[in-house]
Amino acid sequence: MSTEAVTTFPVRGGKLRMEHVGVVFERDGKTVSVLEDINLDVSDGEFICLVGPSGCGKSTLLNVMGGFLWPTTGSVTIDREVVRGPDPRRILVFQERGVFPWLTVEGNIGFGLSQLSRMEREERIAHYVQMVRLQGFEQTYPSDLSGGMKQRLQVARALAVNPDILYLDEPFGALDSITRLIMRGELLRIWQSERRTIIFVTHDVDEAVQLADRVVVLSARPAKIQDVLTIDIPHPRNISSTRYLEHRDDLLKRIGLAYTA
Amino acid sequence: MNSLSNPGKWEKFFWPLLGAALLLALWHYSVIWTATQVFPSPLSVEKGLAELLRKHLLWADIGDSLRRVALGFGTAAVIGIPLGLTLGWYPAVNQILNPMFQILRPISPIAWIPIAIILFGIGDHAAVFLIFLGSFFPIVVACVSGVSNVPSIFRRAGRNFGLSPAQVLARVVFPAALPQILIGLRIALGIAWLVVVAAEMIAVDSGLGYLVIDSRNSGKRYDLVVAAMLLIGLIGLALDIGFRRLEKIRSVRWGFGHES
Amino acid sequence: MVRGIGDLLQHGLLLKYVVASLFRVTWGFLLAAAVAIPLGLTIGWYRRAEMAFNPLVQIFRPISPLAWIPIAILWFGVGDLAAIFLIFVGCFFPLMLTAMSAVHNIPAVYVNVGRNFGLSTADFVSRVLYPAVVPQLITGSRITLGIAWLVVVAAEMIAVNSGLGFLIIDARNAGNRYDLVVAGMVIIGTIGLLLDLGMRSLERVKSFRWSYSED
Numbered sequence: 135m136s137t138e139a140v141t142t143f144p145v146r147g148g149k150l151r152m153e154h155v156g157v158v159f160e161r162d163g164k165t166v167s168v169l170e171d172i173n174l175d176v177s178d179g180e181f182i183c184l185v186g187p188s189g190c191g192k193s194t195l196l197n198v199m200g201g202f203l204w205p206t207t208g209s210v211t212i213d214r215e216v217v218r219g220p221d222p223r224r225i226l227v228f229q230e231r232g233v234f235p236w237l238t239v240e241g242n243i244g245f246g247l248s249q250l251s252r253m254e255r256e257e258r259i260a261h262y263v264q265m266v267r268l269q270g271f272e273q274t275y276p277s278d279l280s281g282g283m284k285q286r287l288q289v290a291r292a293l294a295v296n297p298d299i300l301y302l303d304e305p306f307g308a309l310d311s312i313t314r315l316i317m318r319g320e321l322l323r324i325w326q327s328e329r330r331t332i333i334f335v336t337h338d339v340d341e342a343v344q345l346a347d348r349v350v351v352l353s354a355r356p357a358k359i360q361d362v363l364t365i366d367i368p369h370p371r372n373i374s375s376t377r378y379l380e381h382r383d384d385l386l387k388r389i390g391l392a393y394t395a
Numbered sequence: 396m397n398s399l400s401n402p403g404k405w406e407k408f409f410w411p412l413l414g415a416a417l418l419l420a421l422w423h424y425s426v427i428w429t430a431t432q433v434f435p436s437p438l439s440v441e442k443g444l445a446e447l448l449r450k451h452l453l454w455a456d457i458g459d460s461l462r463r464v465a466l467g468f469g470t471a472a473v474i475g476i477p478l479g480l481t482l483g484w485y486p487a488v489n490q491i492l493n494p495m496f497q498i499l500r501p502i503s504p505i506a507w508i509p510i511a512i513i514l515f516g517i518g519d520h521a522a523v524f525l526i527f528l529g530s531f532f533p534i535v536v537a538c539v540s541g542v543s544n545v546p547s548i549f550r551r552a553g554r555n556f557g558l559s560p561a562q563v564l565a566r567v568v569f570p571a572a573l574p575q576i577l578i579g580l581r582i583a584l585g586i587a588w589l590v591v592v593a594a595e596m597i598a599v600d601s602g603l604g605y606l607v608i609d610s611r612n613s614g615k616r617y618d619l620v621v622a623a624m625l626l627i628g629l630i631g632l633a634l635d636i637g638f639r640r641l642e643k644i645r646s647v648r649w650g651f652g653h654e655s
Numbered sequence: 656m657v658r659g660i661g662d663l664l665q666h667g668l669l670l671k672y673v674v675a676s677l678f679r680v681t682w683g684f685l686l687a688a689a690v691a692i693p694l695g696l697t698i699g700w701y702r703r704a705e706m707a708f709n710p711l712v713q714i715f716r717p718i719s720p721l722a723w724i725p726i727a728i729l730w731f732g733v734g735d736l737a738a739i740f741l742i743f744v745g746c747f748f749p750l751m752l753t754a755m756s757a758v759h760n761i762p763a764v765y766v767n768v769g770r771n772f773g774l775s776t777a778d779f780v781s782r783v784l785y786p787a788v789v790p791q792l793i794t795g796s797r798i799t800l801g802i803a804w805l806v807v808v809a810a811e812m813i814a815v816n817s818g819l820g821f822l823i824i825d826a827r828n829a830g831n832r833y834d835l836v837v838a839g840m841v842i843i844g845t846i847g848l849l850l851d852l853g854m855r856s857l858e859r860v861k862s863f864r865w866s867y868s869e870d
Contacts, residue, residue: 413707414707497848505812505820508812597812604722623722624718628715628717631716632713632717
């Protein structure tokens with residue numbers, strides 16, 4: 135995990151804005167309020183983690199941000215443009231089964247690149263294969279890749295189209311704990327070489343404290359933003375340092391509150 | 396399941412041969428013990444086959460049966476696959492057409508024979524029509540099912556990357572549904588083979604099915620009857636194996652449970 | 656067409672034919688099930704038995720039941736038995752293959768638990784094997800019942816003198832009554848659909864549902 139020290143991120147806001155966003159579902163004739171009055175302001179290049187109890191609506195929030203779901207109330211704007219639907223400028227990375235099994239590694243990464251010339255496409259693909267360290271596997275099909283490799287492939291596919299924002303929905307949740315640790319390091323490394331805005335959903339507290347500039351804590355359903363924690367430790371973060379542990383305990387406490395809220 | 400030990404390689408040949416030998420012995424001896432005048436023994440079937448081969452009639456019949464299958468099945472695929480994909484993609488249309496399908500589907504192609512004969516008279520066209528009917532429904536059903544079973548994650552990813560709905564259908568939904576479509580095609584081919592034999596017994600005068608009926612009717616040549624039946628079985632099996640080969644192509648193999 | 660059905664109903668013929676067809680299907684299907692399912696379960700269980708007999712099954716499977724007609728007539732003459740025999744043949748191979756496949760699909764975990772608890776063979780069959788294969792057998796039976804229904808219609812067109820298949824052929828031959836032909840087809844389709852729906856509701860019976868709930 136050799137990353138250069140980066141100063142903490144000044145919160146300026148302006149990239150993605152959510153104002154009074156609420157989502158209400160109708161199920162079996164009953165209305166279920168999933169999200170209530172979400173207000174968030176994310177800066178360009180910031181790394182945000184969304185944490186909260188299971189089923190509280192983190193994924194719903196992500197889907198709204200990505201344009202896959204329309205909010206019942208409120209609005210989401212990116213670069214001051216209202217979000218109307220999915221867009222290759224903001225790509226969603228799923229927890230599992232997100233890669234296309236009928237395409238090779240190259241095929242997957244090149245999926246969104248059909249507008250480019252052949253040479254450009256090949257260059258881009260090679261660049262991202264390198265970045266996620268899948269060299270040698272270009273012609274491999276996903277069924278022959280491990281879980282961690284498949285997730286790296288998803289990230290490469292997402293980055294290849296040069297999005298402004300990357301949404302990650304518990305991307306490491308299906309992996310074993312050792313792979314998870316490695317993947318966190320990889321993600322930080324990638325994020326630092328090609329800086330994008332990242333919004334990362336997790337229920338793992340350590341993961342949030344290790345990765346995020348700011349951690350948004352959601353309450354239980356109907357989810358509201360309960361807290362926003364700023365992690366002001368520069369990368370690389372020492373997970374045994376006092377400051378880290380303090381943040382971690384703080385977050386645990388707040389989430390504990392979230393469970394009983 | 397009950398693996399006392401893993402069977403050795405030699406056993407792959409030993410057991411099938413043993414099984415076949417058992418069956419042949421059973422057959423041979425029951426013919427002798429029951430002293431039947433009519434039912435053929437394995438040897439006479441073999442001689443009958445040789446005779447057919449010598450008379451060069453066999454290839455014509457096989458060719459006719461295969462040709463009809465190719466036409467009927469091919470047409471069913473060409474019409475059925477696009478239709479099935481559309482129905483799967485637009486559930487609303489499916490709701491409308493589905494009840495009609497569910498009623499038509501259980502009607503055996505055989506029951507359509509009178510209508511086929513009315514429309515096409517006795518001959519090739521009637522047979523091809525019946526084969527078409529027999530193959531059509533399994534293909535459409537498999538396509539609809541394949542499309543609806545595509546995980547929504549794939550569709551969302553497609554839209555996320557900026558693909559238009561038509562592009563999503565072509566570049567995401569179709570490849571994702573392909574394994575199931577292939578299974579449907581294989582099953583439809585099996586049905587087509589069954590139907591061609593039946594159609595040839597009733598509505599035409601050439602082909603393997605006709606050979607079965609004719610051998611009995613003109614001369615009680617049961618040795619040829621059984622010979623023809625065995626041929627039908629072998630060719631049907633060959634078609635099935637050939638199709639399963641397709642399922643091994645890399646870009647669809649993932650759908651057949653070859654996960655690491 | 657509706658008048659045609661009315662005609663038939665008046666003569667009590669329709670009921671007679673429907674019963675005849677269903678009677679044959681039931682007998683042929685049940686006989687096939689009684690023989691093919693235990694046989695298939697056994698062959699599926701013992702790998703060497705499967706290696707011996709599977710190739711034979713694969714050769715006989717694509718032979719349309721109708722191709723057995725000359726043999727059926729030879730052995731049973733023209734009549735009910737021939738039709739039942741043909742249905743038996745038509746159901747035998749699909750049911751056997753379903754049983755073999757069902758045994759293969761028993762999760763190894765269940766088998767190991769059974770062995771671990773030292774169950775006797777009889778116990779094992781009734782308490783592990785049977786419950787594990789029943790869902791798949793029911794689905795396979797539904798599909799095979801559909802096949803049986805197709806075969807009975809065909810068999811009746813050729814080999815017997817009553818039943819719905821016979822109705823269709825006869826209506827055309829004796830007087831070109833195409834209204835009856837179509838009526839017959841509609842009835843065939845409807846009954847086939849009802850049989851299918853009936854079997855599907857069997858699948859939904861709670862005590863059989865365990866294998867479907869693993870989604």
